[in-house]
Amino acid sequence: MTEIRYAKPSDANRLLEIYDYYVRNTAITFEYETPSLEEFTARIEHTMKRYPYLVAAVDGRIEGYAYAGVFKDRAAYDWSAETTIYIAHDSRKSGLGRMLYEALEEKLKAMGIQNLYACIAYPDGEDEYLTKNSAEFHEHMGYSKAGIFHKCGYKFGRWYDMIWMEKLIGEHCDHLTGGADRVL
Structure with a gap:
């Protein structure tokens, strides 16, 4: 049975296990060193102050997570969010990514978020550290390529x-309210 739920700070150890694989073995994240459990827990808590942070648990074991964060730190961008997802490397292509992103998008839409952005490491040619799978997943989820930065990581x-992909999920009317005052 798969459950999508809000993350808790007590989930940090398992989420860090998932993330550690990508830090050590891939160029999916440009971090060189896996953060400490304390730092990673603080990241989760900081995100949860304003944005959803979700986990996918299969038979009680967390196998993936997705969250949103600030796209740009200016008031005019308050209706946009950057999305991030990590699936345990041995649970990829199981449908968990779709489930997490659909749940995340639903929660962001309810908050009044209009635009979703994903920053994705992108190989010039695929290699043992990076494929185009992340970009293909996002495209499958309705994102389109918005820009590319060459040889930046x-x-x-x-x-x-690194490419930016976007998905417009809102109506983009001229009279929005909420902005920086929105909280989960």
């Missing part, structure tokens, strides 16, 4: 591009 002795 350096990891494992090589340069990687």
Whole structure:
């Protein structure tokens, strides 16, 4: 049985286990060092002050997580959010990503978020550290490529591009309310 629920700070250890694989073995994240449990817990708590942070638990074990965060730190961007997702490396292509992103999008839409953005490491040519799977997943979820930064990330002795993908989920009317005052 799969459950999508809000993360709790006590989930941090398992979420960090999932993330650690990507830090050590891939260029999906441009972090070189896995953060400490304390730092990672603080990141989760900081995100949860304003945005949803969700986990997917399969038979009680967390196998993935997704969250949103500030797109840009200016009031005019308050209706936009950056999305992030990580699935345990041995649970990929199981449908958990779709379930998490659909739940995340629903919660963000209820908050009045209009635009979703994803910052994705992107290889010039696929290699052992990075494929185009993340971009393909986001495209499958309705995102489209909005821009590319060439050779902006350096990891494992090589340069990687970074792309921004976007998905417009709101109506974009001229009279919005809420903005920076919105809280979960």
